[in-house]
Amino acid sequence: MSERKEKVLRVFRENEDFINERVKYGIELYRKGYNTVRFTDRAGNPVTNVKFKISQKTHDYNFGCNIFMLDEFETEEKNIKYREIFGDTFNYAIAPFYWCDLEPEKGKPRYDKNSPKIYRRPAPDLVVEYCREKNINIKAHCIVYDAFAPKWLPREVPLIKKEYEKHMAELAERYEDDIDDWEIMNESLNWEMYGYSRLNTTPFFREPDYESWSYFCARRNFPKNRLLINAGPCESWSDRLHRSPYYYQLESLEAKGVRFDGIGMQAHIFVTREHEEAYINKYCNPMKMTDVLDTYERFGPINISEVTIPSYNGGADDEEVQAEELRVLYSLWFSHKATDGIIYWNLVDGYSYVPGGGKSTLGNPNAGENIYGGGLLRFDLTPKPAFEVLNRLIKKEWHTELSGETGASDRAKFKGFYGKYDLTYWYDGKEGRAEFHLDKRSDLEHIIVCD
Numbered sequence: 343m344s345e346r347k348e349k350v351l352r353v354f355r356e357n358e359d360f361i362n363e364r365v366k367y368g369i370e371l372y373r374k375g376y377n378t379v380r381f382t383d384r385a386g387n388p389v390t391n392v393k394f395k396i397s398q399k400t401h402d403y404n405f406g407c408n409i410f411m412l413d414e415f416e417t418e419e420k421n422i423k424y425r426e427i428f429g430d431t432f433n434y435a436i437a438p439f440y441w442c443d444l445e446p447e448k449g450k451p452r453y454d455k456n457s458p459k460i461y462r463r464p465a466p467d468l469v470v471e472y473c474r475e476k477n478i479n480i481k482a483h484c485i486v487y488d489a490f491a492p493k494w495l496p497r498e499v500p501l502i503k504k505e506y507e508k509h510m511a512e513l514a515e516r517y518e519d520d521i522d523d524w525e526i527m528n529e530s531l532n533w534e535m536y537g538y539s540r541l542n543t544t545p546f547f548r549e550p551d552y553e554s555w556s557y558f559c560a561r562r563n564f565p566k567n568r569l570l571i572n573a574g575p576c577e578s579w580s581d582r583l584h585r586s587p588y589y590y591q592l593e594s595l596e597a598k599g600v601r602f603d604g605i606g607m608q609a610h611i612f613v614t615r616e617h618e619e620a621y622i623n624k625y626c627n628p629m630k631m632t633d634v635l636d637t638y639e640r641f642g643p644i645n646i647s648e649v650t651i652p653s654y655n656g657g658a659d660d661e662e663v664q665a666e667e668l669r670v671l672y673s674l675w676f677s678h679k680a681t682d683g684i685i686y687w688n689l690v691d692g693y694s695y696v697p698g699g700g701k702s703t704l705g706n707p708n709a710g711e712n713i714y715g716g717g718l719l720r721f722d723l724t725p726k727p728a729f730e731v732l733n734r735l736i737k738k739e740w741h742t743e744l745s746g747e748t749g750a751s752d753r754a755k756f757k758g759f760y761g762k763y764d765l766t767y768w769y770d771g772k773e774g775r776a777e778f779h780l781d782k783r784s785d786l787e788h789i790i791v792c793d
Contacts, residue, residue, distance in 0.1 A: 344659050349619045351663065354670045357628045361670060364632060368677030373403065373740070373759055377780045378787045380753040381767065388752035389792050393768040395745040402760040402781065403676065404479065404645070404683025405736055406434030409469055410462040411693050416704060423723050428689065429476035431733065436685055437469040437521070438462065439482045440490040441509065448494045453516060461700045462693070470520045480521045481645075481685075484528035484572065485510065486556040488547040495544055502546040503555065510563040518567055525606065525647075526560045527553055527571040531587050553591070557600045572606030572647050579607070579625045583637045592641045604682065605638065606647030609671070612714060615654045622667070628674055635678045643682035646675045650687050653726065655707040655715035665727035672735060686732075691717035753787075765790065 354361065379396070381389040409428065415421045428435070438444075443463040445451040452458065455468035466482075473480050486506065495502055513524075530553055546552060553571075560569050573588045580586035592605065613621045625631075638644055651671070653664040675684050688694045688711070696703040696710030703709040705721050718729035742758030758780055765776045769792045778788040 346615075346659060347663050347666075350622060351666055352619075353623050353627050354666070361628050361674065364628070365673045365677045368679065369740070372679040373676065374742075374757050375760060375780055375782060376755065376757050376786060377778075378753050378755045379765065379778070380787055380789050381748065381769070381792055382752065382789055384791060384793070389769060390748055390750055390752050391769070392748045392752075392754075392792065393745075394747070394754060395766045396743065396754075396756065396758070397764045397766075398742045398759060398761050399764050400477070400762040401433055401736065401740070403740075404434035404685070405432055405732075406436060406481070406683060406685035407432050407689050408436040408438070408483070408648075408685070408687055409472075410436075410438050410464065410688075411690060412464040412469060412472060414459075414462060414464060414693075416701070420723060424690070425472065427719070427723070429472075429478065431729075431736070433478055434481065434683055434685065435469065435473050435478050436481050436483045437466055438464070439466065439485060439513070440487065441485070442490045442492045445492055445509075448492070451512070462695070466517060470517070474520070479523070481523035481525060481570070482513070482517070482521050484525040485513070485560065486526055486530075486552075487528040488543050488552075489529070491544050497545055499545050499549055502544055503559075506546075506556070507559055507563075510560055514563040514567075518564055521567070523568045523570060523604075524560065524564055525570045525572050526556055526602075528606075529572065529574050531577045531591060532574050553595055554598045554600050557595070557602070568603040570604045570606055570645065571602045572645075573608065575608045575610050575612075575625065575648075578609070579631065579634055581624075581630055581634075583633060589637065592638075596641075602641070604643045604645055605641050606645045607634075607638070608648040609646055610648055610650040610687065611652055611667075611716075612650065612711070613652075615652070615656075615660075618652065626667075626671065628670070631671075631674060632678065635675075635680050639680035642680040644678075644680045646681060646684040648685060648687045650711070650714060650716035651728065652714040652716050653691075653728070655691065655713075660715070661726050661728065665731045668728045669731050669735070672732065676735075676740065686718060688717050690719045690721065690723060691715050692721040693717075767792065 381392045383389055411424055413421050415424060443460045452465050453467055455465050455471060457465045495505055577588045611621060635644060651664050651667050653660045672684060675681050692705040692712055694711035699710055706712055718732065719725055740759055744756055746754060748754055760780055760782060762777065762779050765778065767774050774793055776790050
């Protein structure tokens with residue numbers, strides 16, 4: 343093991359017993375359930391001696407990624423490959439709804455898939471069309487995000503609110519049936535990212551009802567959708583627990599009658615290689631992370647909303663460290679009862695966010711967030727070890743597939759991961775097929791009528 347790998351991963355090895363125990367029992371308790379498949383004839387009589395094969399085809403848990411590069415690559419070959427890889431890997435997509443790019447000119451929103459292109463901002467209609475085809479759920483990111491408010495907004499707070507009301511009504515009318523999850527607030531604790539000049543924020547951002555008004559406005563417009571809030575990594579994983587800024591924010595909003603349907607906790611490791619060990623020790627200590635998730639459980643479910651694990655555009659050693667960090671962190675998050683999804687942020691290296699940048703920054707490892715090399719695929723879309731690890735976790739380790747025969751019984755009992763299943767059965771020389779959903783809230787028995 344290299345010296346770098348030894349140092350960065352030490353906190354995981356020192357807590358290996360804790361990790362293994364939490365992951366093993368957490369997954370069995372919170373990600374899997376018992377189910378019985380019962381075979382009958384059309385009259386409801388028991389059918390015995392049925393051979394069967396049960397295969398999981400979807401996860402209820404959200405394994406996601408932002409889809410900002412949909413049809414945004416410099417070649418059609420890359421566009422096609424990205425579409426294939428994304429649809430084969432993820433069941434949850436984060437669609438960009440940054441208002442400044444969605445409606446750069448007032449009254450001319452870029453909803454239609456044939457709208458003028460803006461780099462890393464595919465039009466919502468295009469995302470909806472692709473995700474419907476691939477059976478992928480969508481989260482809209484993000485409605486009220488002052489750093490990305492359009493420049494044409496007025497400076498008077500009442501007029502700003504009027505524009506937000508109109509904007510949310512338009513979004514709801516067009517997308518409430520296609521997009522279940524809406525991230526209403528993003529990074530409202532990150533004052534420093536806006537700079538200290540009062541001209542770098544809208545007057546609305548400095549109002550005491552910035553969060554609560556936005557929530558109630560969204561609830562009026564999206565009564566049947568899930569409304570979410572999101573916070574940055576340092577705010578999310580603070581070891582102050584109940585006394586952290588994010589906890590106080592959520593508690594304060596709750597006292598005002600605000601109850602989000604879920605909370606986001608970012609997990610970007612945006613530090614240089616030299617500072618990675620210290621960052622991992624401070625924010626990714628397995629025992630501490632578990633304490634944090636336990637603390638925020640009351641506000642859940644929790645979405646691990648934006649994940650970046652760096653490989654620093656380095657060689658095999660850096661990529662192996664990235665893969666091991668991903669394996670441990672995903673396992674800890676997936677096994678915790680309060681979480682309902684994990685979203686990796688940038689899938690491909692060289693296409694990350696660059697402030698003020700555009701397509702001129704493609705592949706530049708020294709520009710913006712590209713410096714971290716946090717993608718799961720390299721610039722040419724070849725997979726890194728971290729991508730292979732994620733695929734193995736989702737499709738093999740956290741996957742249920744079994745076959746058997748009922749014998750003298752009319753039923754088969756099994757324990758599997760929550761999700762949708764395909765069932766193939768053989769009875770009386772005939773083959774039949776069925777589908778069922780193993781769900782936390784569903785009945786523990788599914789009746790299969792053998793034709």
